[in-house]
Amino acid sequence: MNLKVEQIDACRWRIPRQGVMRTEGLVFANRRMMEELRKEQALEQVANVATLPGIVGPSIAMPDIHWGYGFPIGGVAAFDPDEGIVSPGGVGYDINCGVRLLRSALSAGDAVPRLKELADALFRNIPSGVGSHRRDLKLSIQEERKVLRKGASWAVEQGFGSAEDLNHIEEGGTIAEADPELVSDRALERGRAQLGTLGSGNHFIEIQQVEEIMDTRAADCLGLFAGQLTVSIHTGSRGFGYQVCDDYLRTMLRAAQKYGISLPDRQLCCAPLTSPEASQYLAAMACAANFAFANRQLITAWVRESFQQVLALGPADLRLSVIYDVCHNIAKWETHQVQGRPRRLCVHRKGATRAFPPGHPETPELYRQVGQPVLIPGDMGRYSYVLVGTATAFAETFGSTCHGAGRVLSRHAAKNQARGRDIVAELAKKGILIRAAGRATVAEEIPEAYKDVRDVVGVVEQAGIGKIVARLKPLAVIKG
Amino acid sequence: MPEAGGYRLLEHTADIGLEIWGRSLNIFFEQAGEGLRDILFGPVSGTPEICRRIEVSGQDSGQLLVNWLNEFLFLWETENLIPVEINVIEASPDHMVAWVGGIFFDPARHGIEREIKAATYHQLQVKEENGEWRGRIFLDL
Numbered sequence: 001m002n003l004k005v006e007q008i009d010a011c012r013w014r015i016p017r018q019g020v021m022r023t024e025g026l027v028f029a030n031r032r033m034m035e036e037l038r039k040e041q042a043l044e045q046v047a048n049v050a051t052l053p054g055i056v057g058p059s060i061a062m063p064d065i066h067w068g069y070g071f072p073i074g075g076v077a078a079f080d081p082d083e084g085i086v087s088p089g090g091v092g093y094d095i096n097c098g099v100r101l102l103r104s105a106l107s108a109g110d111a112v113p114r115l116k117e118l119a120d121a122l123f124r125n126i127p128s129g130v131g132s133h134r135r136d137l138k139l140s141i142q143e144e145r146k147v148l149r150k151g152a153s154w155a156v157e158q159g160f161g162s163a164e165d166l167n168h169i170e171e172g173g174t175i176a177e178a179d180p181e182l183v184s185d186r187a188l189e190r191g192r193a194q195l196g197t198l199g200s201g202n203h204f205i206e207i208q209q210v211e212e213i214m215d216t217r218a219a220d221c222l223g224l225f226a227g228q229l230t231v232s233i234h235t236g237s238r239g240f241g242y243q244v245c246d247d248y249l250r251t252m253l254r255a256a257q258k259y260g261i262s263l264p265d266r267q268l269c270c271a272p273l274t275s276p277e278a279s280q281y282l283a284a285m286a287c288a289a290n291f292a293f294a295n296r297q298l299i300t301a302w303v304r305e306s307f308q309q310v311l312a313l314g315p316a317d318l319r320l321s322v323i324y325d326v327c328h329n330i331a332k333w334e335t336h337q338v339q340g341r342p343r344r345l346c347v348h349r350k351g352a353t354r355a356f357p358p359g360h361p362e363t364p365e366l367y368r369q370v371g372q373p374v375l376i377p378g379d380m381g382r383y384s385y386v387l388v389g390t391a392t393a394f395a396e397t398f399g400s401t402c403h404g405a406g407r408v409l410s411r412h413a414a415k416n417q418a419r420g421r422d423i424v425a426e427l428a429k430k431g432i433l434i435r436a437a438g439r440a441t442v443a444e445e446i447p448e449a450y451k452d453v454r455d456v457v458g459v460v461e462q463a464g465i466g467k468i469v470a471r472l473k474p475l476a477v478i479k480g
Numbered sequence: 481m482p483e484a485g486g487y488r489l490l491e492h493t494a495d496i497g498l499e500i501w502g503r504s505l506n507i508f509f510e511q512a513g514e515g516l517r518d519i520l521f522g523p524v525s526g527t528p529e530i531c532r533r534i535e536v537s538g539q540d541s542g543q544l545l546v547n548w549l550n551e552f553l554f555l556w557e558t559e560n561l562i563p564v565e566i567n568v569i570e571a572s573p574d575h576m577v578a579w580v581g582g583i584f585f586d587p588a589r590h591g592i593e594r595e596i597k598a599a600t601y602h603q604l605q606v607k608e609e610n611g612e613w614r615g616r617i618f619l620d621l
Binding site: 040066067068069070073093094186189190193194199200201239242243245246249250253254266267407408409410411412413437444480 | 489491492493494496539543546550553554557558592594595597598600601602604620621
C-alpha cells in the first residue's frame with residue numbers, strides 16, 4: 001500500500017484522507033524516523049484507524065510509534081459518544097500497562113555501595129511471575145472482585161501504602177466504571193494467580209539516579225533534584241488484562257459483524273459506543289485498569305520494604321513517595337475542546353500517555369502550576385525521562401504524548417546481536433546492575449533492540465507536546 | 481520432529497510467530513501446541529504427572545487455533561503446568577478435543593524462556609492445501 005504522506009513541519013507529518021479514511025493521520029516524527037516508518041506497516045495502521053466510524057480529529061501517532069495489533073503502538077484516537085466506537089485493539093492486551101515513579105530523600109551515592117543488596121532484595125521481595133508468589137498475599141475470588149472495583153485504594157486499605165499515594169496516580173488509582181460481573185471466570189482465575197507480580201518481557205523495576213535537570217522550576221515542583229535516587233515500576237494488569245482483551249476481542253468480532261462495521265483489519269474489531277457490548281468492554285477494561293493500579297501499589301509497598309530492610313532506614317528517612325503513576329494502554333472518557341466547543345470523547349491511548357497541561361483540574365494540585373508528570377522509560381541500558389504535559393498537547397493530541405522507546409530489532413535479531421557477548425558484564429561496565437529471572441530476557445532486551453528514547457522525547461519537546469523536566473540514569477534493573 | 485507435521489518460529493519486531501503444518505488437522509494442532517511450549521520453555525521433556533482433557537471451539541479454524549493456544553497459557557498461568565504430551569483426539573475446523581499430559585513447573589529443573597501475553601489474530605491463517613493443513617499465528621510477548 002503506497003500511502004501519500006505530506007510534511008507539515010520538522011516534526012509533524014500528515015497522512016491526507018485517502019481510500020476509505022474518514023479523517024487524516026497526524027504523525028509526530030523527525031525525517032529520519034519517517035524514513036524508517038515508511039519501511040514497515042505502522043503508517044498503514046494509522047490510516048486504518050482513520051477508517052473507523054465516529055473518529056474525531058486525526059488518527060494520531062507518536063514518535064515512538066511501531067507496528068501493533070490493529071492499532072499501532074504509539075497511537076491515539078478519539079471517538080464521538082453517539083457515532084463512534086470502542087476497540088479493545090486500541091487499548092492493547094496489557095490493559096493499563098503503565099509506569100510509576102517514586103522519589104526519595106536519598107542521593108544515589110547513598111545507595112550505590114549497597115546496590116547489589118538492594119537489587120537482590122527487590123528481586124526476592126517482588127515476585128516476577130508464574131510460580132512465584134508472596135505468601136502474605138492470599139486472594140479469594142471475592143476479594144479479587146474488590147480489587148477490581150477499587151484498584152489502588154484496595155491495596156491501601158489492606159495496608160500497602162498510604163492514602164497520600166492515591167493523590168498522585170492517574171484517576172486516583174481507581175476507574176469508577178469497573179464492574180467485576182462483566183469479566184470471565186477465566187480472567188478472575190488468571191488474575192488471582194498473578195496479582196502482586198511484576199511479569200517479564202519489557203516489565204521492570206529500576207533504581208535510578210537523576211542525571212540531569214532540564215527544567216528547574218518543574219523539577220522543584222515534582223520534588224526532583226540532581227543526583228537523587230528514584231525508583232521506577234513498569235508493569236500492567238498481567239494475565240487478568242490479557243484475558244479481558246482476548247475475551248472481548250471475541251465479543252467485538254461478533255459485534256462488528258452485527259453492527260455492520262467494515263474493518264480493514266480484523267484486529268480493529270469494535271462496537272458502537274452506544275451498544276451494550278461497548279459498555280461491557282469499558283467496564284471490564286476498567287477492572288483490568290484497577291488491577292494494574294493495585295498491582296503497582298502493592299509493588300510500591302514491597303519496594304519500600306526492600307529499601308528499609310537493606311538500608312535500615314525508616315519511612316521518614318527514606319521518604320520513598322509517589323511522584324506519579326501513568327497508564328499507557330487505556331481508553332477513557334474525557335472532555336476536550338474540538339473546534340471551539342467542549343466535547344466528551346472516548347480517547348484510546350495504546351502505547352501513549354496522558355499529558356494534561358498546567359491548570360487542568362485532573363492535574364494533581366501539587367503539580368497544577370507546571371503540568372501533569374509524564375514518565376517515559378527508556379531501555380535497560382540507557383536513560384528514562386520525566387516530562388510534564390502541555391497546552392499544545394491538550395490542543396493537538398487530546399492531551400497525549402509518547403510512552404517509551406519502541407523496539408527496532410526482533411527478539412531473534414537481538415539474540416543474534418547479543419551472541420558471544422556478556423550483556424550483564426557490558427551493563428556492569430556502564431555502572432548498571434541487572435537481575436533477571438527469564439533466560440532469554442536479557443539478550444532480547446539489549447539496548448540496541450530499542451529506539452533511542454532521547455530521540456523520541458526530543459521530537460515530543462520540539463513539537464511542544466511534552467516538556468522535558470529531567471533525565472534519569474539506570475543503576476539497577478530488575479526484570480522478571 | 482515427525483515428518484507428518486512440524487512448526488518453525490517466525491521473527492517479528494516486538495513479538496513472535498509460529499508457522500505450523502500437519503498432515504491432518506489433529507497433527508496440525510499438536511504441532512501448534514509443541515511450538516508454543518518451545519517458545520515458552522525451550523526444550524522440555526518428562527513423564528506426565530497429570531492429564532487434562534481440553535475441549536475448545538471457535539467461530540472458524542483461525543479462532544480455534546487462537547483459543548487452543550490461549551488454553552495452554554491459561555493452564556500454565558493458573559496451574560504452573562507444562563504440556564509435555566499433546567494428543568488431539570478430535571479436530572474439525574470449529575471444534576477440537578485433546579488430552580494433554582503435563583508436568584508441574586519446577587524452578588530447579590525448568591527455565592522460562594519467555595512470557596506470552598496471548599495468541600493473537602494478527603495475520604492469522606489456517607487452511608488446507610494439497611492434503612495438508614498449514615497455518616500461521618503471532619503471539620504477543
